[in-house]
Amino acid sequence: MRRPTLIWLATLCFAWGIGMRGQAQSFTWVDLQELTVHRLTGVSANGGVVVGVVRDEQGRSRAFRWTVWEGQQELGTLGGLRSQALAVSADGRVVVGMAENGYGHTRAFRWTAETGMEDLGTLGGLESEALAVAANGQVVVGTAEDAYGRFRAFRWTVNQGMTDLGTLGGSESEALAVSADGRVVVGMAEDARGRRRAFRWTAETGMEDLGTLGGDWSQALAVSADGRVVVGMAEDARGRRRAFRWTAETGMEDLGTLGGWDSKAVWVSEDGSVIVGVAQDKEGVWRTFHWQTGKMRVLRKVYNGLLSRGSMFWGAPVVSYNGRYMAGTGYNAAHDRVEVFLLDAAGLLMAMN
Template sequence: MRFVARLWAVRLAIALSVGLSTWTSGAAQSLTWLGTFGGDRSEAWGVSADGSVVVGWAKNADWDRRAFRWTASGGMQDLGTLGGGSSEAYGVSADGSVVVGWAQNASYQWSAFRWTASGGMQDLGTLGGNESAAYGVSADGSVVIGRIQNASNRYRALRWTQAGGMQDLGTLGGNESEAWGVSANGSVVVGRADDAGNAWRAFRWTVSGGMEDLNLTYASLLPSGSRLEVAYAISLDGRYIVGYGINATTGRREGFLVDTVPEPASLTVLGVGLAGLIGLKRRKR
């Protein structure tokens, strides 16, 4: 089972719903098509802070998806696999030196990876299950987040560091969780987790406090019957969290923006820009 279609749609929708800061530059506007590895498709998923490094995946002549790292001077670089046929890159550090994603091993199971020019593609492993995936990385590349399958074949939010290895971030009383966003310093992770009733709840995890339910933390901001279901991204400083949930006022699933500044915190509903995209289901390979 895969989340690729949903992840792409949600990231695009968040960008459209929240709106990007307007800026001007003396440089001329440009559009660059990145190409493929001989196949018919490629997708770019991440970009370094200065825009010089792009990561994603591209099909080769054998129709395999291969993770790539692109630069203007070097073009599209195939990052390889973990012994299987395919790989996909989803995140990149601020300076473009660390790339994360997932790749097939020799048994054609998908495993989270962390790639550097000096070390190549590193298999981050699992926690007894058959699959893991990396969706994001801290600004300095030291912290990787995503999801991992445990020995009970349940997906759990993961946080990986070189010193501590793979860490299961737990749940909110249910069986599964997934991590989707991380702050610049890697200390704050956001995502979604099941509660005891198997309902999705948006979470925030911190090194000092562990996993907290955003619905409880910001209960005073939520109209009766509303629920924050998934947190997909967090600002670099950890202040702003975006995702989607149920807005009881309108009866719709809508994107949200939480400003977590201590006093007063605020919740902004982003309207229907996200609603048409969140219905995308998991896509099988």
């Protein structure tokens, strides 16, 4: 596996340093082909750590962690051939994801520099996946197979190990996000009719069905730091997939689109006021959006001064817990190719109206 080029490291170190000292926005493009990056899945609160999935020379997926200070590090496996890093703690020290063990089974893992890759086990079955981690790295959530072969949402802690969060009356569920303190878990679970519905779970209330926008299914993909605001995607009465924002007071609200048919919300700010996701425009092209105070905008317009003419974001970027840093892929018009980017918003994400 090739390490990042010295030019790339120097550029990002410089951008990161300026952002930390001067509180100025910065945007850095990185050559995607040069890094063999397949997918980015997380960025730390200070922008100094990025995690995701790379492809090795045989095309196998491998979990990686990149830091400003040490460059790219492959995290290995649990004895198998493949692994994926799917989330990172706020300080960048804890990485979670899934990796194959020596028997070829996919298992949830938690990685630190001190412990290496730790197998989190299952709920009695053979496989599991860690999909999110609390800001402090002490709570991990995901999905795991039970003794009956059903995949169930789980919550894992150092003291209690892996706990089955149940369902909404059906057979299966998966936990997709967790609040900063680890007390609120959101995701998707089957109800008694087999419909997949967005849920919000706490130890006090258990699993709560968040409903839909008039259709049959919904999926909760992110939750605010305090657990009060949930965002994701739900079917409406016309069969469209729409981004939603949910609170106990308002219920599920349709965030709309950029003029097209479908949308999906994938990140929400600490206070729940800002949302990032992807939505179709009137030509049906998927664009990354920024939503605040009822208004959805193309993300490129929010950061118009930092992007060169013709450049654009592709897909939904990963955003740090505090909303300052974003990492993802996009089209760099200057180089006429797809590249990885690291954006230091320096408060701009929260300040837009």
